[in-house]
Amino acid sequence: MAQYSVILDDPFGNRIADASNFLELTYSRVVNAVSTLKLTLPGDFNQQFIINPDGRIEVWRKLDSGREYLDTDTIWLIKKVTFKRDGTGLETIVVEADTPLCVLREPGRFVNYAAGTEQALYPAAAADDQIKKVARQNIGVNATGTRNISAYISIDPNLSLGASVAKSFAWRDCLKVMQEFANSSTTAGVYVAFDIVADTP
Numbered sequence: 717m718a719q720y721s722v723i724l725d726d727p728f729g730n731r732i733a734d735a736s737n738f739l740e741l742t743y744s745r746v747v748n749a750v751s752t753l754k755l756t757l758p759g760d761f762n763q764q765f766i767i768n769p770d771g772r773i774e775v776w777r778k779l780d781s782g783r784e785y786l787d788t789d790t791i792w793l794i795k796k797v798t799f800k801r802d803g804t805g806l807e808t809i810v811v812e813a814d815t816p817l818c819v820l821r822e823p824g825r826f827v828n829y830a831a832g833t834e835q836a837l838y839p840a841a842a843a844d845d846q847i848k849k850v851a852r853q854n855i856g857v858n859a860t861g862t863r864n865i866s867a868y869i870s871i872d873p874n875l876s877l878g879a880s881v882a883k884s885f886a887w888r889d890c891l892k893v894m895q896e897f898a899n900s901s902t903t904a905g906v907y908v909a910f911d912i913v914a915d916t917p
Contacts, residue, residue, distance in 0.1 A: 717779075717780060718777050718778065718779055718780075719777070719778045719779075719780075720736070720741060720775060720776065720777055720778075720787075721734070721736040721775075721776045721778075721784070722734070722735040722736050722738055722741065722755065722773060722774065722775055722776075723735065723736075723773070723774040723776070724765050724766065724771060724772070724773060724774075725771065725772035725773070725774065725791070726768055726771060726772070727768055727769070727770045727771055727772065729772060729791075731774075732765050733762065733765040735755065735757060735761070735765075735773075737757070737758065737761075738755055738756060738757055739756045739757065739758060739808060740754070740755075740756035741753075741754075741755055741756070741775070742754045743775070743788075743792070745788050745790075745815070747909050748894070748895050748898050748909055748910060748911075749817065749891075749895070750814050750815055750817045750818045750821065750891070751814070751815045751817075752812060752813070752814055752815075753773060753775070753792045753812070753813045753814075754810060754811070754812055755773065755810070755811040755812075755813070756808050756809070756810050756811075757808065757809040757810075757811065758807075758808065758809070759799070759801075759806070759807025759808050759809060760807075761809055763797075763809070766794065766797050766809065766811050767797060768794065769794070770793050770794065771793075771794040772791045772792065772793060772794070772813075773791065773792040773793075773794060773811070773813050774786060774791055774792075775787045775788075775792070786914060789911075789913040789914060790815050790816065790911075790912070790913055790914060791816065791914045792813035792814065792815060793813055793814055793815075793816060793818060793819075794811060794812075794813045795812055795813055795814050795818070796811070796812040797809065797810070797811050797812075798810045798812075815911075815912070816869075816912035817891060817911065817912055819855060819865070819869075819912075820851070820854070820855065820890045820891040820894065821889055821890065821891040821892070822889045825854065825855070825863075825889070825890050825891070826887060826888060826889050826890060827850070827853075827854060827885055827886060827887060827888050827889075827890055827893060828854065828860075828863065828887075829853075829886060829887075830886055830887070831884065831886035831887075832886075833886070835853050836884065836885055836886040836887075837883075837884045837886075838882060838883050838884075838885075839882055840880045840881060840882040841876075841880060841881070841882075842874070842875075842876040842877060842878045842879070842880060842881075842901075843878030843879055843880075843881045843897045843898060843900060843901035843906070843908050844874070844875060844876070844877050844878040844901070844908050844910070845874040845875070845876055845878070846878075846881060846883070846897045847878075847894045847897050847898065847908070847910050848871050848872065848874060850890055850893055850894050850897070851869075851871050851890075851894070852871055854890045855869060855890075856869065856871050869912065870915075877906070877908070878897075878898075878901040878906050878908040879900070879901040879904035879905065879906040879908075880904075881897055881900045881901060881904070883896065883897065883900075894910060898910060
């Protein structure tokens, strides 16, 4: 039987609280898409640990016969906190969090380049490299101003494993563009998946 522990972090990844006394924990992962976690805590849990926008949640899993590991290799980003009271007066706190792929979707993260520019018109190349290129130009070292979050996210080097795909995608949702590159490669016979995972908690 698996045992689970939950650790809460601030937006910079510093551990601030143990939430392993949770009442309920549900989550699942969807390939190439944002997934959601729901954590239900007792009503008397210290609220200061969960009200930070983009605070983080670590979920650790341990089998009876094995070591503890960060489940699904991801850190969840807190997006919503709801305070509830049922008909008996029992108070709970429900925390909802998304996988880090949420930083690649609207609102706020679209391809910030006009039609015909080199940043929004990619000639044919391996789909996995194209996906990384979109990331580099919109959240990575090649992004401009506050769109550059390379201090928090690193992008793997190109491996050129996907099918060759060309695409034009000005002013579009970054995540959808990346999904379309992956889907086009898979349709061409070469499966491609992408994610943002945690190197360290």
